[in-house]
Amino acid sequence: MGKAVKIVLAGEGGQGVQSVAEILAEAANEKGREALYIPNFGVEQRGGVSVAFLQIGDEPIGAPKFQIGDIVIALSDRAVSRTRQYVGPDTVFVYDSGIEDIQDELPTNTNKIYAIPAIEVSKNELHPRVFNVIIMGAVIKATGVVAMEDAKNAIEIKLGSKFEKDPKLREMNFKAMERGAELVAGLA
Amino acid sequence: MPEKPIQGEKKVFVTGNEVVAWAALAAEAEIMYGYPITPQNEIMHYWTRTIPKFGRRFLQTEDELSAGFTTVGGVLAGRRAFTATAGPGNILMQEPLSMAEAMRVPIVAVVEQRGGPSTATVIYSQQEVTLTTLGGNGEGLRVVYSTATHQDLFDYTIKAFNTAWKYRFPTFVLADGYQAKMRESVVFYDPAERGIKMVPTEAYVGRPGMPGVDRPPMHMRNTYNMEEELYEVLQEYLADYAKAAPEIEEHEAFDTADADLVVISHGVVSRACKMAVQELRQQGYKVGYFRPITLRPMPEKALREVAATAKQFLVVESAQGQLARLLKEAMYGGTAEMLTLFKPGVGVTSEEVVARVKEIKG
Numbered sequence: 294m295g296k297a298v299k300i301v302l303a304g305e306g307g308q309g310v311q312s313v314a315e316i317l318a319e320a321a322n323e324k325g326r327e328a329l330y331i332p333n334f335g336v337e338q339r340g341g342v343s344v345a346f347l348q349i350g351d352e353p354i355g356a357p358k359f360q361i362g363d364i365v366i367a368l369s370d371r372a373v374s375r376t377r378q379y380v381g382p383d384t385v386f387v388y389d390s391g392i393e394d395i396q397d398e399l400p401t402n403t404n405k406i407y408a409i410p411a412i413e414v415s416k417n418e419l420h421p422r423v424f425n426v427i428i429m430g431a432v433i434k435a436t437g438v439v440a441m442e443d444a445k446n447a448i449e450i451k452l453g454s455k456f457e458k459d460p461k462l463r464e465m466n467f468k469a470m471e472r473g474a475e476l477v478a479g480l481a
Numbered sequence: 482m483p484e485k486p487i488q489g490e491k492k493v494f495v496t497g498n499e500v501v502a503w504a505a506l507a508a509e510a511e512i513m514y515g516y517p518i519t520p521q522n523e524i525m526h527y528w529t530r531t532i533p534k535f536g537r538r539f540l541q542t543e544d545e546l547s548a549g550f551t552t553v554g555g556v557l558a559g560r561r562a563f564t565a566t567a568g569p570g571n572i573l574m575q576e577p578l579s580m581a582e583a584m585r586v587p588i589v590a591v592v593e594q595r596g597g598p599s600t601a602t603v604i605y606s607q608q609e610v611t612l613t614t615l616g617g618n619g620e621g622l623r624v625v626y627s628t629a630t631h632q633d634l635f636d637y638t639i640k641a642f643n644t645a646w647k648y649r650f651p652t653f654v655l656a657d658g659y660q661a662k663m664r665e666s667v668v669f670y671d672p673a674e675r676g677i678k679m680v681p682t683e684a685y686v687g688r689p690g691m692p693g694v695d696r697p698p699m700h701m702r703n704t705y706n707m708e709e710e711l712y713e714v715l716q717e718y719l720a721d722y723a724k725a726a727p728e729i730e731e732h733e734a735f736d737t738a739d740a741d742l743v744v745i746s747h748g749v750v751s752r753a754c755k756m757a758v759q760e761l762r763q764q765g766y767k768v769g770y771f772r773p774i775t776l777r778p779m780p781e782k783a784l785r786e787v788a789a790t791a792k793q794f795l796v797v798e799s800a801q802g803q804l805a806r807l808l809k810e811a812m813y814g815g816t817a818e819m820l821t822l823f824k825p826g827v828g829v830t831s832e833e834v835v836a837r838v839k840e841i842k843g
Contacts, residue, residue, distance in 0.1 A: 315664065318494065318664055319494055322494040322666050327665075327666070328494070328664075328665065328666070329663055329664070329665045330663065330664045330665075331659060331662055331663035331664070332662060333604075334519075334520075334603070334604065334658075334662060353630075353752075354665065354752075355752045355753050355755065355756035355830075355831050356749070356750075356752050356753035356756075356828060356829065356830045356831055357659045357660075357663045357749065357752075357828065358659070358828045358830065359830050359832070360830050360832055360833070361832075
């Protein structure tokens with residue numbers, strides 16, 4: 294019996310962090326595991342940092358939110374500042390290497406800080422629209438919370454109808470996931 | 482006859498608002514009245530999206546006063562009716578809910594607590610406990626179920642309709658913004674297949690026959706000319722409530738028998754407390770767990786039993802003592818020390834509960 298893996302995903306509205314959390318949660322649920330996903334939400338309809346709290350484990354999940362994440366992923370400069378509070382000594386903190394002038398904002402209480410070029414890869418190699426899928430691949434590789442195949446199945450369920458119309462989309466999404474995994478593979 | 486909304490059992494992964502809408506469908510609710518307010522909006526959204534297929538109805542009113550009164554009206558017409566609200570909407574709704582108490586109208590209201598006072602946050606709190614249990618200008622003649630999980634939300638939304646119609650007291654399902662918006666797994670089922678029979682509804686008004694000739698006149702009052710008249714009616718209501726209370730009271734507890742300290746919480750906070758108590762037990766702490774499921778009526782007998790052996794209580798809530806106040810009333814005369822972890826308007830994690838217990842126990 295292990296404790297649930299606690300994941301925080303944060304980015305600008307539109308970067309798709311909520312979809313990543315939801316798909317991962319659904320993938321885990323499909324495999325009969327326990328999952329709980331909660332978005333932060335406020336009075337604002339847009340703007341502001343979007344934060345997703347995700348827990349995946351084998352026993353019923355306790356409180357929906359938590360103080361310290363096992364992995365915290367920040368995808369914009371504001372997201373870095375916003376999520377510092379969820380970082381503890383054992384937290385793996387991942388941010389995008391394309392964020393400029395962020396050195397002073399990075400958390401100082403953990404040594405496990407990794408910069409990954411997800412934004413760059415999405416722009417130059419794939420498509421900005423699959424940026425969040427790259428992040429999903431990175432989360433899966435870094436945490437092992439779900440198998441890559443299960444996440445692919447979850448995406449298939451979510452986007453299957455779009456994939457039917459344009460099979461290239463499927464290819465691009467799955468490739469994005471693999472690329473995301475590669476980005477963190479060499480780090481830990 | 483439209484098909485049943487849920488056939489057999491199915492495990493789903495959804496938000497709490499979806500759970501409430503589906504539970505109301507499964508419970509054969511016929512109509513929802515409501516006015517939008519975060520975080521309950523999606524109950525209305527899911528309800529309205531789903532009902533055309535099942536022949537149910539929805540009315541959006543101009544505010545929560547109206548939503549409450551129309552729900553009362555729906556019930557008077559014999560419909561299994563419900564509404565949902567939160568925060569400032571819950572305040573407005575207390576007037577129609579008082580009328581429901583006055584006329585013993587079994588309406589069901591789902592409350593999803595948000596931060597207060599006033600508009601505060603749309604996110605989360607447990608600050609609507611006092612309002613939901615004792616709001617209105619009366620004696621709290623109502624039932625309040627506090628849910629902790631999506632399964633609770635499904636189970637108790639169904640149960641709320643039956644409690645309301647069986648005892649004829651307005652009944653609340655008290656949840657919060659976290660439960661509204663989070664996704665976790667839950668098993669949907671058709672109540673009939675689990676042996677749950679929905680209590681039949683009946684019209685209060687418009688019954689067949691000539692009043693006073695074929696049947697006694699239906700005289701529903703929320704106003705009295707003489708104080709003695711009111712007193713007499715209230716004595717009857719209060720006696721009914723006292724009689725029903727032991728049948729309605731529900732709680733969940735474990736590890737209390739040999740516990741020095743019992744952690745008491747309700748709703749979503751009890752999830753954190755449950756984990757904390759399990760962890761502390763493994764570390765050798767003599768702690769127990771108690772969760773009132775009904776906040777009104779309080780499970781007084783069970784609480785007093787725990788109070789007889791425990792030396793200390795730790796009351797944990799996302800409010801500044803709204804649960805603690807109810808507990809003190811229920812356990813008046815007990816000698817156990819009452820310690821607290823109050824975090825008004827924000828969530829509580831199991832780490833915080835563990836730390837607080839260790840702070841107390843050294």
